[in-house]
Amino acid sequence: MASKTPVGFTGVGNMGNPMAKYLMKRGYPLITDDVFPDACKEFLDAGEQVVSSPADAAEKADRIITMLPTSIDAIEACSGANEVLKKVKKGSLLIDSSTVDPMVLNELAKEVEKMGAVFMDAPVSGGVGAARSGSLTFMVGGVAEEFAAAAQELLGCVGCNVAWRGAAGTGQAAEICNNLLLAISMTGTAEAMHLGIRLGLDPKLLAKILNMSSGQCWSSDTYNPVPGVMDGVPLANRYEGGFRTTLMAKDLGLAQDSAASTNSPILLGSQAHQIYRMTCSKGYSKKDFSSMFRFL
Structure with a gap:
């Protein structure tokens, strides 16, 4: 060879x-x-x-x-x-x-x-x-x-x-759009799981129901943010070793800048950006971005 x-x-x-x-x-x-x-x-x-x-x-x-x-x-x-x-x-x-x-x-x-x-x-x-x-x-x-x-x-x-x-640059554009959607879906998954737990549902059962229903997404079936629901993800190690919350906040900032330069409304993206910035300010900046569940 x-x-x-x-x-x-x-x-x-x-x-x-x-x-x-x-x-x-x-x-x-x-x-x-x-x-x-x-x-x-x-x-x-x-x-x-x-x-x-x-x-x-x-x-x-x-x-x-x-x-x-x-x-x-x-x-x-x-x-x-x-x-x-x-x-x-x-x-x-x-x-x-x-x-x-x-x-x-x-x-x-x-x-x-x-x-x-x-x-x-x-x-x-x-x-x-x-x-x-x-x-x-x-x-x-x-x-x-x-x-x-x-x-x-x-x-x-x-x-x-x-x-x-x-x-050149189109790869970055695709990545920013992807991470924008990922941040929004993780926020929605964390909120739904949090609400379900408060309503008395077992988190594993709730995750199973979501993943058989129309709410299913990568954040619910592959990277669920609730401890105990999945193995082999950063939250199983106290949210260590994953994609840091501060990097997700940075990527959402890039999405905000791109939206402003192209006059594109990103209403949910703007909300997600604020949520991740607040999560960082509460001590989760170096934790995996799914630690936003803990912030909620």
Whole structure:
């Protein structure tokens, strides 16, 4: 079997770590870095290269994946003082799997293209559980030919659904819409479960009824927020190790900004944004976003 070329991976934290591990299992040599060096320890122990900055990763690899929490982090990783664009090689492929402002991604794409490299946005859906099981969904925006030539194969190592959505930025647009709906459905599921429990219903029985009825959704049948209803989800571990509430609040803020820029009403989305911000303020910011049930 022909050897595979190295992949640079910036941001191997909560979500990036299992993604990078799948690439390693598929035979891709890794060059990793993270603002928290301990996140890269297991890759160092496995004999993979660990570098001190995204620029070092770009110098050593012609395919780089970034997975970062905010728009500011994505900008810094690509165009900061010692970051990717300082050392990126012509013809390199940069894939950003963060969830950030689509306008920021459009600007980053232009900067990358000026350097003769290729930029694609590929935000993910499925959460930490899907990342660990290799079943993430990638929503990809960028040049279709590059998607077919390289990105689809690479992302297919860590996801079961890899779909091209259009030009750079369209992946982000799809992800923002998805997380908007997810936040609303989780809010509705938490409220319905909370009300049912107050009315004397057993939560497991109520969840079963919802999931056989028209109220069924991913938040009720796969990621139910009520302790004791499901195993294998973050709430079973005191809401630790999932998609943080503060990140959901951030994504809802992106949805608000996008709605304002396109003059689109998102009435339920605006309410969900306020609810998640309040949940953060009550001490749940680092907990999984389903901890909003506890806030209620």
